[in-house]
Amino acid sequence: MVVLPLSPVMRTRIMPQPPLLLFPTHYLGNLVLGLPWVLRVLERHNEAVAVFDASFRPLLSMLPEADSRALYYPRKELATDKGFTHRLRHYLGFLGELRKYKGHCLIDMEGERFSGAIARFSGCRRRIGPLAKRARWFYSDVLDLDYLAHRYNAFGEIIGDYGAGEPPPSALDFKVAPELADRMRVLLDGHRVNRPLAVIHPGASVRYKLWPREHFARLVRNLYDAGLQVAWIGAGRFDADVIAGIERELENRQLRDSPAIDLCNRLSLPELVALFRQSRLFIGCDSGPMHLAAAAGLPVLALFGPSREAIWAPLGEQSTVLRGELPCADDCDAWHCRNDYHCLRSLTPDMVLARIAALSETGAAHS
Known part of the structure; x- marks a missing residue:
């Protein structure tokens, strides 16, 4: 999917203060979709600062223009398993750093209650945030964003005139250090x-986004027979369990060896980017790694079911959303489907293989 144009209705704002972008999301997909706008603002405004979740610092170190102007929200240090004194010390320390920029115009790109509270405590007189519960208490300027458009567009909409002009490219120029690339080659x-x-990332944040494991097993076998090596990726117990289920399906087909290598829970985000740089294509469900692969420039085949393509499709001219032939019922949503999400199940391995063949013919896949 190509980068989408922004909504024609954009708000004109006076910009007397440098921007402070509050973007401590812990969702990889949201981070990737919002980063082009953050980089646009940092490039244009020398005094601009951005706040990110500290867990993404290794990935952001591959974008020096972002890392060098960043504050990091210590989410892990605020977990409930930490002692109260520990959490209070880290939270107050973070707020102390944030309040050094109280002369800035704060823009809450996250729009959650915890980020709204941070905005309120920031000391910034001008605080821009999205319409939500208690928004009037959190922000001085409340915007009713179009969340039915692509999330990339919503980030551009809240940035407003600080990022005015043509929308920035969705691709991100990650700097892969030579030693990181070498380490990945040694691993492979x-x-x-x-x-x-x-x-292939067969996992997702929720079960309704999962493609059937028997479909993945057949796809992997056919990809291997076609001369491709498959690598599983993922993070966490859920992804590992999904991959183990697919491997059991492959065993049931009486294959002597698995045609895939398992890199689940073995790669950091920088290593994942390095892997993408050495790969032919990415296949997976609607997930954060899908968006990261697209931003890293890898051809992406996104396997969609109930996910709203208009909001969550991977961006870039080399990204393709694939859907099944059977539509779901009118009352189908992310939490309920009386047709058992056959919109996703009716997407067959043959349909995916046909698209891969088309990519190979056009030369769209990485060599």
């Missing part, structure tokens, strides 16, 4: 990878 050599690599 250790798995005796001597074929073009197809990276």
